[in-house]
Amino acid sequence: MIERIVPAEVETAEAYGDLAEATLFPEEALLVKSAVQQRRGEFATARHCARQALTRLGAPAGAILTGERGSPLWPRGVVGSITHCAGYRAAVVARPAHVTSIGVDAEPALPLPSGVLEAVALPDEQIAVKELLESVPGIPWDRLLFSAKESVYKAWFPLTRRFLEFEQARLVFDPVGGTFTAHLLAGPARAGDRTLHTFDGRWLSEKGIVLTAVAIPA
Ligand SMILES: CC(C)(COP(=O)(O)OP(=O)(O)OC[C@H]1O[C@@H](n2cnc3c(N)ncnc32)[C@H](O)[C@@H]1OP(=O)(O)O)[C@@H](O)C(=O)NCCC(=O)NCCS
Known part of the structure; x- marks a missing residue:
């Protein structure tokens, strides 16, 4: 449903719970290695969503590390945003030619x-x-x-x-x-x-x- 509130040029992916197929790159797994299972689950599923959206955008779907103040580090030439709450995880990505910045x-x-x-x-x-x-x-x-x-x-x-x-x-x-x-x-x-x-x-x-x-x- 998130695609209904973003511009058409934005690629999106969402999940209504944690996905068994969601995996992390080793450097991502390090970021949540001391976290509780619930946090590891939402982190992995939201990054899985992000990689799905990046692939649709034609951008590299590699590790998404965490930058200043917790912001996700997107590949060069991509802007995006991640969210998760009980029963929902989502990621959105776009090209700066279409969207300068995005938050969900x-x-x-x-x-x-x-x-x-x-x-x-x-x-x-x-x-x-x-x-x-x-x-x-x-x-x-x-x-x-x-x-x-x-x-x-x-x-x-x-x-x-x-x-x-x-x-x-x-x-x-x-x-x-x-x-x-x-x-x-x-x-x-x-x-x-x-x-x-x-x-x-x-x-x-x-x-x-x-x-x-x-x-x-x-
Ligand atoms: C950072 C913050 C917005 C996250 O919101 P939340 O409802 O707690 O959690 P969500 O699941 O929706 O979002 C978390 C994701 O936001 C992203 N995020 C975190 N910090 C961020 C930042 N500084 N900039 C952009 N995105 C950020 C991350 O991708 C994070 O997920 P991840 O850690 O799994 O990568 C919130 O914790 C916060 O610090 N709020 C205070 C600032 C604020 O909201 N001010 C209001 C101004 S009007």
């Missing part, structure tokens, strides 16, 4: 634990979430906001190499169009000769999962 995030479609919304949402975002929970029921808007912020960060970081606090982006959802806009309060991101004050994203909530994506077109 999946979360279980459940309300956030008590107190988390207040920690990750600005006061006007909290008001908007509460209004949406009443006017458009059936969608965990608080969790969707959280996921969208993580997608914003995953697209932001490769461009800026800077952390982004949760209060440094103000998100506005279009509940009908399945889109959102992130206003970058930490200052703009540079993408080539462009200065970006906002990122545009898309979302969906289906099969017990909320999914968000921010793809910055080239």
